[in-house]
Amino acid sequence: GVVAQEILRHAPDVIVVAAYGLMLPDNILNLPVFGCLNVHPSLLPKYRGSSPVSSAILNGDDETGVTIMQLDNGVDTGPILANKVVKIESLHDAINLTEKLFQEGADILVEVLSKLDRGSIDVSPQTEIGASVTKKFVxxxxxxxxxxxxxxxxxxxxxxxxxxxxxxxxxxxxxxxxxxxxxxxxxxxxxxxxxxxxxxxxxxxxxxxxxxxxxxxxxxxxxxxxxxxxxxxxxxxxxxxxxxx
CATH class of the missing domain: 3.10.25.10 (Formyl transferase, C-terminal domain)
Incomplete structure (x- = not known):
């Protein structure tokens, strides 16, 4: 598509996606020097998929978090670059908790990009221990x-x-x-x-x-x-x- 052509033309060092529900094709995934990063509103590998915030609230979790990860060909299965725990308060709903998580995610994303540029980032492969996949709410x-x-x-x-x-x-x-x-x-x-x-x-x-x-x-x-x-x-x-x- 036109967007993919523009991305290829600019040849970025890194691509960041957030709340993006589609899989990136291999020619985009493999293009940036530092890879494609995703800001995911859960503590991966828990709550992969499309409804991590709503699932954490519905299940009565005391805390959740946000993860900066590298995209691969799976659904939220790529290596983890950073994460942060966020407490779920009694007044949190899927709207304001999502906002809170992405605000925190933006802050740690800045740190991750700086470390990537300096070559001082630790990358941790995801484990399948404690992994779960959320479904789209209907x-x-x-x-x-x-x-x-x-x-x-x-x-x-x-x-x-x-x-x-x-x-x-x-x-x-x-x-x-x-x-x-x-x-x-x-x-x-x-x-x-x-x-x-x-x-x-x-x-x-x-x-x-x-x-x-x-x-x-x-x-x-x-x-x-x-x-x-x-x-x-x-x-x-x-x-x-x-x-x-």
Missing amino acids: KEDGEINWYLGAYRIERQIRACRPWPGTFTHWKDKTIKIIEGSVVDHKAISSYPPGTVVSFMDDKYVISTGDGAIGVNMIQLEGRSVMSASSFALGHKDFTGSQLGS
Whole structure:
């Protein structure tokens, strides 16, 4: 293609890609003196593939990180030049954690490029010990199974933001759960999972297989995103209803 021809014409010393979902052809991979580098938002070899940030959040990991690696013919399997651990905070979702990881990645990339230029970089081949490959998230991954625990569902809400988003069903309509958190409710175990138990403290309290989720931002099919308080004004029958397919 035109882009490949331009790259070949300029004959760069190094090529850097980030969040690039395609494989580079051999004539590009083998062109730069220092190779093609990738800024990957995980601590490789864990979470290779297309959804490393969402997977780390969904799985409840305490930390993840960013890796600078050399591209080869595999999917995120090339040698590691540098990495940095990043703590996953309770307010991190796939949007702001991705931003954090690439900010950190940009900083260590500068160091890596400087070391490459000086010829003082240590390159470590990846091991297959602890290796895992993430799959691309699809729309179905966003559907909430209320029989799962509250903490698992809360992580799903953060992991699936912005894509594919988390959703459930109410009165034959899709309803998106935009924001939610784990809340205490003493009698929650007496309600079937997916029951909208109450509206309190500007949140809908919804029962799960283990604990309760408080939902404060919501979007009914065909409508705009609104606070739970605004939604409650026009949907008095939501409290007490049963969610799910």
